[in-house]
Amino acid sequence: MAYYIRLEQGLSLNASPQVLDALATALRLDDAERRHLDTLSGDVRQSRRRLPAERVTAAVRQLVDAFGDSPVVVLGQRSDVLTWNRTGHALFAGHLAWDSPDQAATRPNTARMVFLDAHTQDLYVDWPRKARDVVGKLRQVVGKYPDDPHLASLVGELTMRSPQFATLWAQHRVRAWGMNEYRMRHPMVGELDVLQHSLPVPRGQGIRLVVTTAAPGSAAQAALRLLNQTLQPAADMPATARPAAGTPAHVAPSVHP
Numbered sequence: 001m002a003y004y005i006r007l008e009q010g011l012s013l014n015a016s017p018q019v020l021d022a023l024a025t026a027l028r029l030d031d032a033e034r035r036h037l038d039t040l041s042g043d044v045r046q047s048r049r050r051l052p053a054e055r056v057t058a059a060v061r062q063l064v065d066a067f068g069d070s071p072v073v074v075l076g077q078r079s080d081v082l083t084w085n086r087t088g089h090a091l092f093a094g095h096l097a098w099d100s101p102d103q104a105a106t107r108p109n110t111a112r113m114v115f116l117d118a119h120t121q122d123l124y125v126d127w128p129r130k131a132r133d134v135v136g137k138l139r140q141v142v143g144k145y146p147d148d149p150h151l152a153s154l155v156g157e158l159t160m161r162s163p164q165f166a167t168l169w170a171q172h173r174v175r176a177w178g179m180n181e182y183r184m185r186h187p188m189v190g191e192l193d194v195l196q197h198s199l200p201v202p203r204g205q206g207i208r209l210v211v212t213t214a215a216p217g218s219a220a221q222a223a224l225r226l227l228n229q230t231l232q233p234a235a236d237m238p239a240t241a242r243p244a245a246g247t248p249a250h251v252a253p254s255v256h257p
Helices: 002-008 017-027 031-041 058-066 086-093 110-116 118-123 127-144 149-161 163-169 219-229
Strands: 072-075 081-084 179-186 190-200 208-213
Touching: 058 072, 058 081, 072 086, 081 086, 086 118, 086 208, 086 219, 110 118, 110 127, 110 149, 118 179, 127 149, 127 163, 127 179, 149 163, 190 219
Parallel strands: none
Antiparallel strands: 072 081, 072 208, 179 190, 190 208
């Protein structure tokens, strides 16, 4: 484990394949963790130190609209919410302002919300599993961009403010983006079993759409429909100061939702 930590800190680059194989076997790493190990040891760390500017383009907004009433949240690599649709906002963060992703000073961050926001913690019946998934995905990004100051600030803040985060971060586990099943406990529509699909945006430089679905004919699907029916019509919603297409989505890591 000590050598693994040195790799994460950038102190042991370009390890041989034999050493990596032995380390992966000793630590019983899964496929996602092995890919993370390869990233830590390679030259990619030298050429990709900081995250590029994350942008919400017109094409991304069209993609969000294509999912209709399904809850959609667009996440940057630092776990910042860059935009969402009405149902995504209502499902995950109805207690926050609709236009909060559009304001650099108030943009929500899902990692911060999972560990520091009581509403978000109550959303997940199995909160510890959700917490492990969030930490594992964040560690994967830190492995790619170890010198990104906003990531460092976020990890430092969560380590100081959440003992649960500090414990999980010290375990050095990695989670791959993909599809996860959760039981949610929503204050308006009750408990529902959902799938959260993480889809990479084409040419999105790591931006992802998180789309939530439920089994056809299930109580959860009925709950999502009910949630959508309770929403204010889009035409009646207050105008938002959304950034124009191509405008960088800057991050405010010290702001708490």
